[in-house]
Amino acid sequence: MANTYLRIDIVSDVVCPWCVIGYQRLLRALEAFPAQFDVNIVWHPFELNPDMPEAGENLREHIARKYRITAAQSEDNRARLTALGTDVGFAFNFTVEMRIYNTHQAHKLLHWSESSGQQTALQMQLFRNYFTHGKNLSHESVLLDAVETVGLDRQEAAAALQDTAISRQTRAREEQLLMQGIQGVPLFIFNQEYAIKGADDVSVFEQQLHAILHRHST
Template sequence: MKIEIWSDYVCPFCYIGKRRMEKALELFPHKEQAEIVFRSFELDPTAKKEYDLSIHEIIAQKYGISVEEAKRANNDVAKQAESVGLTFRFEEMKPTNTFDAHRLAKYADKKGKGREMHERLFYAYFTESKLISDHQVLVELAEEIGLDGDEVKQVLSSGHLEEEVRKDEQEASRLGVRGVPFFVINRKYAISGAQPTEVFLKSFQKIWDEENSSSPLKPLAADGGGLCNDQSCEM
């Protein structure tokens, strides 16, 4: 079962949804058969690398609400994060552009460290309040999970992997993805948003049953009315 996840590292519900999905997989009987693939998505491709405004002020301006209203909304999100074991520090958060973070994640994928890098980027932004557009910060995060710092510097200082990030974004547009997190399973099923763990688990089981049915046919009536097999006939 292939699970593709479109998400962005400054998206709070992407981190919450990721954790809920992971908890569902822990309970899923066939979790060893699940392949997770992270896809790139930028909530705001025009975002600056640094802002003089707080995340509360940015959200207030974006949605036309007061800063106090933005704070209350963020506090509600923080409580949802806490319910799945995450700590969101909105007061110290550093809003930024995530394009280079996505390029780093693509590099980590190629080195077999994709899942570790995705988790480290989310944690760095939401919990440690790191500026995840800063190349030195990205190098340090990459080194922490075992990647070569010099190689990462070369990737970030060049245009390497830009096309792969853009390809994911174009694919999201083709699939009709309008918001993240967005989960695509076996390129046939979609789950939108940070759904409860129970929803993920039920969806995984339903998809598994449908995809692994021994027959492509769905019965429309119960057994009865007479049936013969190679051994006998039942009346």
């Protein structure tokens, strides 16, 4: 019997820790269905802070102001995220100096890489560069190093970063998602029919995958 085709559209930002956790949980869920799905994952842009300047802002100060929480609450949140990351095999290294950056350039490269077959690899490399290594994702050299690490062409990526058409396409996709009512990330859309909002438990993803298999078998 042929595998069930499964397209998963993921709306995400590269500075969203819950996007990392949600994706890692999705992978765990897929492991429970070996050789049952033919999976195609496509990442879509969402900027949590589209007006963030290139220099960025101290992450702790930004989170405290944006969500109106105390420094102690912010610290507790980071400790929780670090533990959850460890649980799903991802290293979050939050530091006092860590900053949050504008992510438009990163999303341009992810859009450019979609047809390459390496979009997910690039997405994960950008997650690691930011959350594990604390790199500035608005710096061209950081982005191009990530491109090269996953085996894509550095010069082509550099040209893509300067391409105004790619920038327009990326912003148009973001605007389209906003017009569809998407106001937060992560969002996982299965076969353009079913959606899971947020980084739900592995069991929630498994239930969704079971439902898709059941529908295709009846």
